[in-house]
Amino acid sequence: MQADKKTKLLIVDDLEENLTALEAIIRGPDREVLKASSGVEALELLLLHTFALAIIDVEMPEMDGFHLAELMRGTEKTRHIPIVFVTAAGNELNYAFKGYEAGAVDFLHKPLDMNAVRSKTSIFIELFQHRLAIEQQLAALEKSRKEQAILLSELQSTQLELEHSLKMRDEFMSMVAHEMRTPLNTLFLEVQLRQTQLKKNNLEAFSPDQLDKMLQRSDRQLRSIIRLIEDMLDVSRIKNGKLSIKPVATNLSELVARVVADLTPCAKESGAVILAQTEPVVSGVWDAFRIEQIITNLLTNAIRYGRGKPIQVRVTATAQEASVEVEDQGLGIAPEDQARIFDPFERAANTHVKCGLGLGLYISRQLAEAHHGVLQLNSRKEQGSTFTLKIPLHVATNTHTP
């Protein structure tokens, strides 16, 4: 048993031989006996230690046992320490009376009966240990009550988070449903139109020219559904740190020219032209498919938000990095929205356009970062926006962890 775990007993007597004799009677392996030869010495020890019992000689010079007991009862730390007074035989009655007034618990009489001393001491030690155990239980109870309160508040905040997540999920589902229904609507109408034309035996509607238009329409709608699903999967890949890129030798100028050509009909429909200024060859090692995804996203946004005004695309390179700038002349993005639009499911506040899930810029920036590059925005209200993609010419294969 460790020293600080031992039960401490205080014995007070002005005679050294009495202290030694008493100590010999009550000592034990689980106890530590501290000796004081005066009331003052006893008070000093009482301040430093926690005692299970004080055995105090009544007759001492200067401060007698009862006086010491009174002082002990007057102090919070020592008020509850049981006291056993040691008195000379024959004085019991007087002393007993005075002793009880001072809050004495028990008396021992000289000459000391060894068995009586031992058994009394053992009883007080047992009482003390019971009290300690109860105090520990109380402390444990209080601790668990506090833990419960913390747990409860954590539970409440988790509940709020959960409610928020559920709300987000519902909004997300509603947005996904909307985004799926739009192309599905066109496809479904197309099928119903063709069925009706067949029923009416209207074969003109199936001329090669008409069929070509029909296929182009269906192709566009199917692609938009596929893109929607790919975007959702990309977000899931980013969140799980599983967005990987597969770099191969790529001519960025060629890639950008192809995307511009693909999107030109779409731009024309909104009244815009795409003006591309590209250095003939900007070569590097990138994941061509992912870079195409970024450029397509930036150009689609420029067409969507560019108010039908010309869109500029520039491809340049330094010895270290390539850069693609996409500049529109749309409404511009307010400074307070500029960071937010790169978050998933966000778009600038000043727009009525709510096409798509609002995942494009989020995915694009993550793809740029997977190439150890950056996607930056420079925009002023009413003056349009310029998105700049900068990527090092060579990028090691890696798995991007957000």
Place this chain on the structure above:
Amino acid sequence: MTMSNTHILVVDDDADTRQILSDFLEMYGYQTTSAASAHEASSALNTEKIDLLITDIQLPDGSGMDVVKLGKSLQPQLKVIICSGFEQTPAEILNEETLWMTKPLQIDTLFTRIEALTCNHLTN
């Protein structure tokens, strides 16, 4: 009054949807005008007599709801079918002359609704 006299304004920002819906409506003898934006819709409502407005909610330059309000104020007899990919039904605007249909559109249902709306128009 024959169906061919019924003039329908189709408002949707998706060109393919506008095209197919107009083809369909014309095949059944309706006269159609189409608009890709709130702005285009408002000029049609300002210059042409429209009996029925079929509009999407999300338009590039505004809400289909605003097109509906403008249409009703310019042409009080106007009937409306709102077609949206959203489930929500803003009750304050819906009544027996303004219906909500969720995409994708079942064409039979659409024609039943169009006939019901335009027949009511005749009896009124």
